[in-house]
Amino acid sequence: MALSSAVRLICLLLLVVANPPPCSAGHDYGDALRKSILFFEGQRSGKLPPDQRLKWRRDSALRDGAHEGVDLTGGYYDAGDNVKFGFPMAFTTTLLAWSVIDFGRSMGPELNNAVKAVKWATDYLLKATAVPNTIYVQVGDAFSDHNCWERPEDMDTRRTVYKVDTAHPGSDVAGETAAALAAGSIVFRSRDPAYSSLLLNRAVSVFEFADKHRGAYSSSLHSAVCPFYCDVNGYQDELLWGAAWLHKASRRREYREYIKTNEEVLGAGETINEFGWDNKHAGINVLISKEVAMGKANYLQSFKQNADSFICSLLPGTSRPQIQYSPGGLIFKAGGSNMQHVTSLSFLLLAYSNYISHSRQLVPCGKISATPAQLRRLAKRQVDYILGDNPKKMSYMVGYGNHYPLRIHHRASSVPSVASHPAHIGCKAGSRYYLTPNPNPNILVGAVVGGPNITDDFPDSRPFFQESEPTTYINAPLVGLLGYFWAHPNPT
Template identity: 25%
Template structure:
């Protein structure tokens, strides 16, 4: 082994007591065995990793008295423990719990799992998805007071919108209870009640909790009985234009849950009448349907109807709309300048589900979705991946109080980046470019380009699962900085999808022992290819030069192509006394 320095063509691993042998007290007495080395390059089609990462965003937005144990993020803790309705999720970079986007998010997450269950199962991600949707549904049930089979009152919001937005601090440090008003109604919020019902019914379809179905039925009945959507406290934040689309969405899920024809009749009546597409984002008329969003789910309802009826005429309405949106594989689909990435990725979800039923719908939009997702993941003029933490070129400074590390607006004022106390908001989809030319600035103060929210991630999670179901590309990460549960994945699922890298990506005790028994190493290229390298190299740390305790390998020894851009390197190491762990580093070239 010769001494190697850092350079474009060289991978070097610097060993130190702090970074390499954490927890080992006698370095000079330790003999090391470098067994596996993994180098990961940025990839525009790593759908397995995309699915894994985008779900973690919700761990960052958890609220309640159990966050410290429930969230996978090491830097999140209990907050707002005196809320009248405990639990749930903060809406965006703020700390309000708004009912409409939460209901939309939970139902859309449930939709993605319903359509692409096999992707979650194959990648070992089902347990995480279920934990997230269960948490949403537990909050919806806690926000609902039942009187028999009917709803007597409903909590549609926790927190004062404007007053909360006027404060910048972490949720753990926000102790002003005057900001945490719970808003209840007994004759309003039909749209929110219907979205809660849709989410609960979808969760029942997916996981079979009878209580979810009981509440879903009651909330649906309340919604169609009250037929009112004003909710003054939501005001300028999530003011709804109507409730018909939400009720149709809920009816579709309740039909799938129960087989009761009355729900199917309601769905068909809405979708086949002039009510279809009545909602409009910001008052605009988008056409027969609208892009799926917190304010309009008519497209999702239309797709559910088409699945249920199997009617070619129903599918044709959906594809006519999608044909006007899914047009170019070379130009970024930008529906609106504020939060364009959310509309883009949710349109992908709708298009992928339609493509899944191509035998009935007659259309396959998978190529368009693949191209659009590549742009989201960095194949764009800015070379920016709009999913935080996923690659070295990912957006780094989302408009998010908890992650930013700032304790006041005065601290944050005129800043672009985060404070020294900031954290990586792993998996968050930022708002994205303002136009098809990718006008974008990565700044904590730019809430149009860098806001994050529950509804922003709802579509991309399902789209990632859909793309993985088609292309089967990518692999999950076994270790993610700041995330406790990133190694929680079953060995069987990993073997089923990435057989050549099972031992490098799974960190259960059994799998770690298996790693020690082999010496296979893998390197993922920008094109998704996998290289292998057997190292099995013994190193006596004490015998390395005291002034240059560095070991390394040439990129060509791993088979990495000159055209690849390596962004992450991991080295598995064992000591004579047992397993040490994994060293990781990030490389920009």
């Protein structure tokens, strides 16, 4: 006789959420945290500071923006290429800031390095938004860049500058940039009040531009940004996301009213289990739910309901639509760079568990309810999988543990450094380093790659870029997760 549906759901939930993996021997979350932040130094563009710790990297792209008469040096390369894509960079900034805001108290001596990682990004976003009603959203021609395999220090591809403005709107990238600046302002509120005010004031003006001149940057700049960071989800979620962060940073009623007024128009209840650089819906619901959970904004109860539905979609066997898991227990979504979903969704699990635990709430999922501790354990299970508790017994963070990816899809890591090979290495001359089966000569410490496929298999090979390429937006939420589990290695 088959189990009743309620019993079956409970069994599935206990199987994945409550039971620790049998291979787990504990992890050094402090070491992983340090390395996850160090990774961002390997992604820096521009003039490197004296305290740069990854010494095999050198200055690069020192004339970005010069042909346009603007200074666009600095910022981060998004992944294993040499283009500065503003959309994912802004999302990375928002999640790095959120990590510090919610979990900075758990980061110990690494908090200062995490704050530096945020500032490297916000300094660049201030440059990119210095001209009113204009945002410089990309530096570098992606097609010519992807046609080369060269380290950023030798870069000789076109550093074309792309922007959105009143005639060519980009509410998605502008809304995300406003969110990043607002979140950054919270990070620096007590550390540097003048800088914090500058970030918040800029966030206000950028959001006004995003809302007044509505349109998708994928339409305005289609040939430049697609298919790389084409916004297929639309710009509506970024407007709500930007307003939510501006409300959190400023406490101004106008943003609270904007959220409530535009909730249905901008689709707050759509695609509730999506969160990443392209889709902010789950993040919006979780972020706003903190206010509801603390009893401060009951009129926004619908966001809390959406957040509950999102959480239930992650807990095995509790609802539909259901997130897919690999046989080894990893969250899996079809498409490239699966680890971006693993870290961002796990971050929301952890953040939400903290929000509802303060008000002693549970998450109603049909006939069962999930506790904050169960959410934390599921998030920890994902982090532990990344660090080595998986069928391949492999850490997917470069430099962590004894067995990690050696041939990551990353130009700077795979081409000899300037120190070891001072002579220029041209566009096509680097191809031999791409094709060699040898390990990368430069260890990009802390880089988390795209990860294994749905069967938990991983090809440690550069040409398999969906699995072997690291990105800044994989690491950004992981910083917060690792900080928390460093302080709370056995969550209850």
